[in-house]
Amino acid sequence: MPPAAAEYTGQVQCGVPRNLDSPGTRREEGDTNPVRRNALNYWIDLAMFLLMIGIAFIGILLGFVIPKGERFSDKAKSFWGIGRHDWGDIHLWLSLTFVVLLIVHLWLHWGWIVATTKQVFRPKRPS
Numbered sequence: 001m002p003p004a005a006a007e008y009t010g011q012v013q014c015g016v017p018r019n020l021d022s023p024g025t026r027r028e029e030g031d032t033n034p035v036r037r038n039a040l041n042y043w044i045d046l047a048m049f050l051l052m053i054g055i056a057f058i059g060i061l062l063g064f065v066i067p068k069g070e071r072f073s074d075k076a077k078s079f080w081g082i083g084r085h086d087w088g089d090i091h092l093w094l095s096l097t098f099v100v101l102l103i104v105h106l107w108l109h110w111g112w113i114v115a116t117t118k119q120v121f122r123p124k125r126p127s
Contacts, residue, residue, distance in 0.1 A: 037108070040108070041105075041108055041109075044101055044104055044105055044108070045105065047101055048098060048101050048102065048105065051094050051097055051098040051101070052098065054090075054094045055091060055094050055095055055098060058087055058090060058091040058094070059091065061079055061087055062084065062087055062088065062091065065079060066078070066079050066084045066087065068084065
C-alpha cells in the first residue's frame with residue numbers, strides 16, 4: 001500500500017532524491033499547469049535536436065563536401081544551388097537560435113540544476 005500523502009517527502013528522478021518543498025525545486029509563482037510546462041520543454045528540446053542536426057549537417061558540408069579556395073569556381077563551391085558563404089550564414093543563424101533555446105532550456109530547468117548541484121557537492125557525512 002502506498003504511503004499516505006502526509007508521509008510523502010519527495011520523489012526520485014534520474015536517481016537523485018529531491019524534496020519538492022526545498023528551495024530551487026519549488027514551482028514558480030503562476031506555474032499552475034505542469035502539463036503546459038512539460039509540453040513547452042518537449043517542443044524546445046525537439047527544436048534544439050533538429051537545430052543540432054542542421055548545424056552538424058552544414059558543418060559537414062562546409063568541412064568535407066563543398067570545396068574551399070580560389071581555384072574552384074563559384075558553381076563548384078555550392079550545394080543544392082546554395083553557395084558556401086550562404087551555407088555559412090545559415091549555419092550561423094541556426095547556431096544562434098540554438099544558443100537562445102539552450103538559454104531558455106536552462107532557465108526552465110534551473111530549479112533542478114540548483115537542487116542537483118547541491119546534492120552532488122554537499123559535504124559527505126562521516127560514517
